[in-house]
Amino acid sequence: MSRRDRVTIALMLGIPLLLEATFIWFPAIATIGLSFTKWTGVGSVHMKACSSTPSVPGIPQPGCLYGVENYHQVFTNYPDFWPAVEHNAIWLAVFILIATPLGMLFAVIIDRGIKGSRIYQSILFLPVMLSLALIGIIWELIYSPNYGLINTVIGRNQDSNLIDWLGNPHLNLWALLVEASWRQAGYVMVLYLAGLKSVDPTLREAALVDGATGVQTFWRVVFPAMRPINIVVLVVTVIESLRAFDLVYITSGGNPLHGLELLSVAVTQNIVGETQRIGFGSTLGVVLLVISLVPISIFLYQAFRREESHE
Amino acid sequence: MTAATEELMHPPVLHRKRKRKSTAGSVAAQMFMIVAVVLWLTPIVFALYVALRPIAETNKLGYVSLPHHLTFENFIQAWKQSQMWHFFLNSALITIPSVLVTLLLASSFAFVVSRLRFRFNIPLLILFTAGNLLPQQVLITPLYRLYLAIHLPTAITGSGLLYNSELGLIVINTAFQLGFCVFVLSNYMKTLPVEIDEAAIMDGATIWNRFWHLTMPLCRPALAALATLLTTWIYNDFFWAITLISTGSKRPITSALANLQGQFVSNQNMIAAAAMMAAIPTLIVYLVLQKQFIAGLALGSSKG
Numbered sequence: 112m113s114r115r116d117r118v119t120i121a122l123m124l125g126i127p128l129l130l131e132a133t134f135i136w137f138p139a140i141a142t143i144g145l146s147f148t149k150w151t152g153v154g155s156v157h158m159k160a161c162s163s164t165p166s167v168p169g170i171p172q173p174g175c176l177y178g179v180e181n182y183h184q185v186f187t188n189y190p191d192f193w194p195a196v197e198h199n200a201i202w203l204a205v206f207i208l209i210a211t212p213l214g215m216l217f218a219v220i221i222d223r224g225i226k227g228s229r230i231y232q233s234i235l236f237l238p239v240m241l242s243l244a245l246i247g248i249i250w251e252l253i254y255s256p257n258y259g260l261i262n263t264v265i266g267r268n269q270d271s272n273l274i275d276w277l278g279n280p281h282l283n284l285w286a287l288l289v290e291a292s293w294r295q296a297g298y299v300m301v302l303y304l305a306g307l308k309s310v311d312p313t314l315r316e317a318a319l320v321d322g323a324t325g326v327q328t329f330w331r332v333v334f335p336a337m338r339p340i341n342i343v344v345l346v347v348t349v350i351e352s353l354r355a356f357d358l359v360y361i362t363s364g365g366n367p368l369h370g371l372e373l374l375s376v377a378v379t380q381n382i383v384g385e386t387q388r389i390g391f392g393s394t395l396g397v398v399l400l401v402i403s404l405v406p407i408s409i410f411l412y413q414a415f416r417r418e419e420s421h422e
Numbered sequence: 423m424t425a426a427t428e429e430l431m432h433p434p435v436l437h438r439k440r441k442r443k444s445t446a447g448s449v450a451a452q453m454f455m456i457v458a459v460v461l462w463l464t465p466i467v468f469a470l471y472v473a474l475r476p477i478a479e480t481n482k483l484g485y486v487s488l489p490h491h492l493t494f495e496n497f498i499q500a501w502k503q504s505q506m507w508h509f510f511l512n513s514a515l516i517t518i519p520s521v522l523v524t525l526l527l528a529s530s531f532a533f534v535v536s537r538l539r540f541r542f543n544i545p546l547l548i549l550f551t552a553g554n555l556l557p558q559q560v561l562i563t564p565l566y567r568l569y570l571a572i573h574l575p576t577a578i579t580g581s582g583l584l585y586n587s588e589l590g591l592i593v594i595n596t597a598f599q600l601g602f603c604v605f606v607l608s609n610y611m612k613t614l615p616v617e618i619d620e621a622a623i624m625d626g627a628t629i630w631n632r633f634w635h636l637t638m639p640l641c642r643p644a645l646a647a648l649a650t651l652l653t654t655w656i657y658n659d660f661f662w663a664i665t666l667i668s669t670g671s672k673r674p675i676t677s678a679l680a681n682l683q684g685q686f687v688s689n690q691n692m693i694a695a696a697a698m699m700a701a702i703p704t705l706i707v708y709l710v711l712q713k714q715f716i717a718g719l720a721l722g723s724s725k726g
């Protein structure tokens with residue numbers, strides 16, 4: 112291999128690697144390190160315990176080592192944390208129990224080639240193209256208390272009997288989950304359409320010849336044969352539930368809104384505004400990181416297992 | 423590449439005739455799909471309807487009422503008052519370079535790890551693939567500090583920092599999407615026959631020639647599908663722009679919608695009009711390149 116080729120290869124590998132290392136993996140690992148510090152973002156982080164650097168009134172304290180105190184506070188003393196965990200879990204549950212089966216059902220019906228399936232596919236897929244910010248805005252018209260579609264239709268649009276879908280902390284999470292599922296179902300549908308086409312049609316025919324019903328054939332033959340897609344859908348579902356942020360931000364106007372606490376929103380709240388809590392925000396980031404490593408590992412195992420065994 | 427992706431990349435055969443004809447089942451399926459489609463279209467059609475009606479009329483009659491006037495006035499006013507062209511320009515300045523750079527870097531990296539014998543192929547691919555699956559919020563706190571710490575000449579970024587600059591958004595969008603594109607392109611390149619390289623090696627072609635003149639033209643279908651996906655995703659990005667840009671006027675259109683919402687707070691009709699206009703580029707992609715978009719998603723999920 113010539114010297115010139117070596118330089119070419121070094122650049123072709125090196126530039127992407129440098130970007131990925133600097134802007135993805137360095138922050139991902141730094142978030143772990145920062146989670147053991149207390150830092151308002153002023154000055155730099157000193158490698159000294161916080162107890163040995165007393166804070167002087169009026170002078171911002173530089174960063175210092177805080178041990179596991181952030182974790183202690185997150186779990187015991189941060190009012191948003193457990194609601195956020197609960198809401199993320201509900202988000203995931205709704206995606207798995209409602210949006211995913213719905214998307215799968217759409218895909219199965221469309222895959223059977225019923226009349227108009229091409230139009231159905233296009234319409235159900237439309238929300239996937241829209242940004243979540245935009246989805247949040249157009250659904251506000253549906254949920255608007257005085258003028259909105261739902262309240263007007265059900266006759267709850269008078270000041271005396273309004274339903275505040277997006278403001279009421281018992282309702283707003285569910286209202287947003289309708290919006291999120293409206294998009295997610297179309298996404299899942301497209302993934303399963305690809306999956307259904309990859310299933311060997313002779314498998315299905317053999318099952319039908321053997322006297323299995325359509326439903327039995329799907330659950331016993333087609334669904335297991337789609338294992339790779341099932342895993343992709345599962346991973347996408349978990350990751351999307353952890354990332355949920357845009358809809359909440361648009362709906363609440365960027366301010367905390369009771370009923371809509373989420374881990375992703377909590378992380379962001381600690382770096383914006385006057386008082387930055389870099390260490391505390393990082394601790395919440397680590398919690399997200401640890402949870403997300405589960406689906407990420409599952410996906411990597413399934414995607415790369417085969418190649419490892421080839422080596 | 424699986425048969426499924428093959429089918430999606432080329433004209434798809436959707437209407438496979440089934441021998442079995444269960445009439446009751448078909449009727450139920452049709453009913454179900456019609457209800458679903460109506461429900462799915464309602465929010466979009468309703469927003470468009472609100473955007474087309476004057477605020478004076480809807481204030482009196484509510485949104486759910488028959489129209490007396492339909493007008494584009496809300497669109498015109500929203501466009502003028504918020505200087506929307508400026509936000510569209512920001513989006514173009516961020517999206518186009520991000521897509522091109524991501525595809526160039528991802529394909530060159532994918533070429534080395536999939537077409538050349540290289541010892542660390544698998545660990546490198548895992549590093550990139552996993553990086554793309556991390557929730558953005560895991561990265562944001564240190565990234566935010568990193569962006570404040572990287573100083574650049576004001577001629578390049580305006581802010582003198584990577585923070586609050588368009589370049590900063592190009593960098594993070596590129597870095598964040600690299601993983602997915604490397605994963606898809608390396609899988610795609612592995613399916614290309616080895617023979618195309620052998621003749622070139624005999625002729626003494628350089629690595630760059632083998633990459634740029636031999637491999638890249640064969641990757642066109644995958645590159646087209648990825649370009650469609652990336653354009654939509656980066657255009658639709660909200661999180662990076664909200665957290666890494668502090669000056670409202672520097673934001674691309676998707677995140678600027680949050681500010682417009684505040685600006686037009688008493689005029690929902692104008693917000694609806696602005697939102698509809700912000701959707702136009704993605705709707706063009708949807709109408710013209712829907713097949714490419716779906717093919718891209720299929721490529722991303724076909725491995726395993």
